[in-house]
Amino acid sequence: MQQFNEPNLITTSSDKLFNWARKNSLWPLQFGLACCAIEMMSTGMAHNDLDRFGAGFFAASPRQADVMIVSGTVSTKMAERMTRLYEQMPEPKWVIAMGVCAISGGPFLDGYSVLMGADRVIPVDVYVPGCPPRPEALIFGIMTLQKKIERDQQVGYEKPRPALVNEDGSINEYLPEREYGEISEGKAPRFDGIKPLKRTYVFERKGMPPAAQTDVGWVPKEVKKKLKEQEKAAKAAAENGDTKAEDEPAGETDGAKKDA
Amino acid sequence: MAVTLPEGDLGSRLERYLEGLRSRHGLEDSAIEGNVVRILTDPDSVPAVLTTARETLGVFHLSFITVVDRVGSFELTYELMDLRGASVRVKTVVEGTEPVVPTVTNIYPTANWHEREAYDMFGVAFRGHPDLRRTYMWQDHFDHHPLLKSFEISTKRTFEGLR
């Protein structure tokens, strides 16, 4: 089957169908952590009927759930269990961090057994602030997640995102402070002794994103070809160099990979 | 089936508890404050005092055991209630940083988890406890006893800090 690199008629229309189905049947995992669980339950109950959105089936087993609502404080002891539950859920899956405790640790931030936010161990899609959030807020969070799901694509990227590469080749995960400079400068006095940030190059990504920011599974064709050639070369070198010392070919292949 | 709770009015009952405990254990530092009989005893005679309280005087309910870390020594409070308005508060002070106290689980079975909690939070060991494990924290990944004063968490929020 042909592999699509860019969205086309087939993928976009199937995307539409699947995204419509996924967003309209978000089954949450029955996973109450703390106080927010009560408000989560209230959301499912008669007054704020979550079932209206097709999200009312609280699956007790993680195998049948689509979205995990992390409702409450995550302790370090629970974090391991939560990660396991997340891994048990089948793809595609989403996570809503409900309440400040799940976002950052909240009032228990400085506790010795409290995880500072669920996003330290599992990827979070939607954050719903509040302590606890009102049921309306949770419903809004679910609708936000629905909007996010609507934008999902099977192939291609949502938008070419800027990759931030520093002078020395390291990649910035977040936008550096300088990007927001215009907003903050002039309003609050800057402290002395702050060095200017390293120069940052911004690339418009087209077609091929830098390897560090793609998922592991996807390797562009050209790179695959290159890697194959390198492997062949390394094999040939190893066969030729059998008579030589055993360490050398290994070193060579490593070097070749590094170059790529 | 039936449990008979102590009878009589509050004042006479308090007197009875105080007298009963004093006559058997020779407690000097003991008094009645409000509806509470306050008793200070040494750690090794705690089980004896509590046995008297439960078996002879009929104070059936152990409400809680509080441990206070007085840096260098530990203060234990056993709060007993007779379920009819009077309380017996037994205090004891244990010296040392790794104290061992005799257990009271054979007198008040409900002390089981209270003592486990105290062990978890303060490292106070209870001699003869049937099941001394940690209640809250990891059994094997967490080597601290978090409520000790020597265990500090990052932020102390007071007026001094705000100014």
Added chain:
Amino acid sequence: MLGEQRPTEEEASALTEPATSRLMRPDVRDEFGLETIDMNMGPQHPAMHGLLRLILELDGETVVRCDPVMGYLHRCQEKIAENRMYPAVIPMTDRLDYFANMHNEHGYVLAVEDLLDIEVPPRAEYIRVLMCELMRLASHIPSIGFLMLELGAFTPILYAFRERERVQSIFEAVTGARMMFHYIRIGGVKADLPPEIPEQIWKFVENLEKNFKGDFVDLIEGNEIFISRTRGVGQLTQEKAVEMGLTGPPLRCTGVDFDIRIDYPYSVYPELTFDIVTDTAGDVEASYRVRIGECLQSIRIIKQCLEKIPEGAVMAELGRRIRPAEGEGFGRVESPRGEFAVHVVSDGSDTPYRVHYRDPSFVNMQLLQEIVPGHYLPDIMPIMGLVDPVSGGWDK
């Protein structure tokens, strides 16, 4: 880790014979030499009232060992309280037992007031009692719903949450929050009742009293299956209940008429007339009946409060800075689950030196390892309904 002075195991067992030796059971094999199954229930389980983990040993469907494991919601409440100023601990107590927030606040505030030795205006006391009793309604009714949910009937929980939602809207009007109120303050309450609220509470209570029988009692008790699932399950004797230190409905369902509100009176409870609801059976059904009866008593108390509430200030004159003298304070309230006690130790500074919460869920849950063995696996759920623990309470 703790040095040589600790006795070895043999020494310890020689010293005192543990009374709870029944906790340790030998390897159970039946006459065919078949082994038991180990089963791990929770922490993520629909019937575990939060994050409880039960390590079960099953012989077929019969439980032979039950070992509760806690700590999945340990939020360092006591340590954090040592690092906050006295008033700033109140919002943290809200998050202890999150079905009885008002009672937690009340217990802590009573302890601090015991330390400070201050008088609270009578109107504030009445408002506190009013709010606590509403909270009891908002806790007992869902707990009946949860009992039914765990037995397999899904519908009663929705009726229960409908009532809870109504109570929450009253709370929202009074305190500004649906769950985490921070309403009862040291020396009084945060704000007076809004003018239209007493009438609204009266209406709600009247309505609830009228519909209580139809919506809950008849729907649940009229069901043969409910009776057969709960009658005789989790049988408790009075000795057992007192020995295990139970309080609240699990104790009262055995017939011991102990209620902090009457036996260790606080606030304005001595001025109000109400009964202690007890039952003699001591099983799950009895605890359900006790909860139903307490709801009706709460309605009675709320009505009296609304009739008797005096005019006046709702906050005592206190300085901005609360700095009690060195000493100890105790506060004890009857929360929906039993005795909630707070022990505050002060060293004369802004922050408490030590705060200890005695939460009823924590103590009542010891019952599980005692009475679950011998029951069938599905009986664990009604027994959880009998104990009705809350995760935030037992884990602090």
Added chain:
Amino acid sequence: MGTVLQYLDQEPFRFLLSFGAVLFLVLNLAAVLTMAERKVSGYIQLRYGPNRVGPRGLLQPAADVFKLFTKENVSPGRSDLWVFLGAPIAMFLPAAAVWLVIPFSPDAVIANINVAILFFIAITSIGALGVVMAGYGSRSTFSLLGALRGAAQMISYEVPLILSLLGVVMLSGSLSFVDVVAAQGDTFWTWYFLPLLPMFLTFYVSGIAEVKRVPFDLPEGESEIVGGFMIEYSGMTWALIQAAEFASMGLMSAITATLFLGGWQPPLPFLDLGAFNWIWFGFKTALIMFTFQWIRWSIPRLRMDQLMDLGWKVLVPITLIYLLIVAAAMLILQEVF
């Protein structure tokens, strides 16, 4: 055109086509029933149920099905893979196959075999096998417990189910569904639910037990053993199990309607719709399905020992005694008339 139709009416093609039609019907029935389930539960519980997807939420099952279609299919690492994957099929096929012998109307019956009742009993028993396969294959304590419960329950409740069918067989004197329906006549007081009232109730109760619904949903036990035998299933395998559950529920309602409520027969003679009599059949089936759902959302579930007590100590004796009564009555009536 006519020749093509004639050709299609020949035996292998007719059967394959109609089997395809039945499969389509059963799968759709499952979807419709999930929707009905959610709506009925919504109205019982003072809420609306799904109402955002499509007109009045009617497209909700479509969304669910497409979502489950694209969901990852997880199998536990140490599971017995073939048994694990075979279980949903072993559950679904029996439920679908019995639909072949159900008479929708006098002419619309795919396979009018003369031992239809025997066929029904034989095929539905296979469903228990699927449950055991699922529980064994997924290698989890919860599923194993669920499977054991399921096997015990389904096999125990076969007995009162079959015994209560004997009454119908005795009255109608035939094992064919078409004959049974025809024997019941077109007036509602001659339908078998009145003369065989205890048997009708027994059949109804053990039917609920057979399709594993509340109060007999112990194999699933949502709040005890978290879904029981289906705890490890995800995506399409889970959807297939659900489809099997709903299909067998529909099947049980259809058979109850056929055997006791007169199948396609109208309640009164003047209501005869001729070729459209299948509407009566559909109406009766839907009515029984609704009562199943009504029960589902109203009452708690039984415990295993109570379930067994009900089956062996109440239902079996009642049916046996009533069977004797019916036999005696038939003999006496034959003598008299």
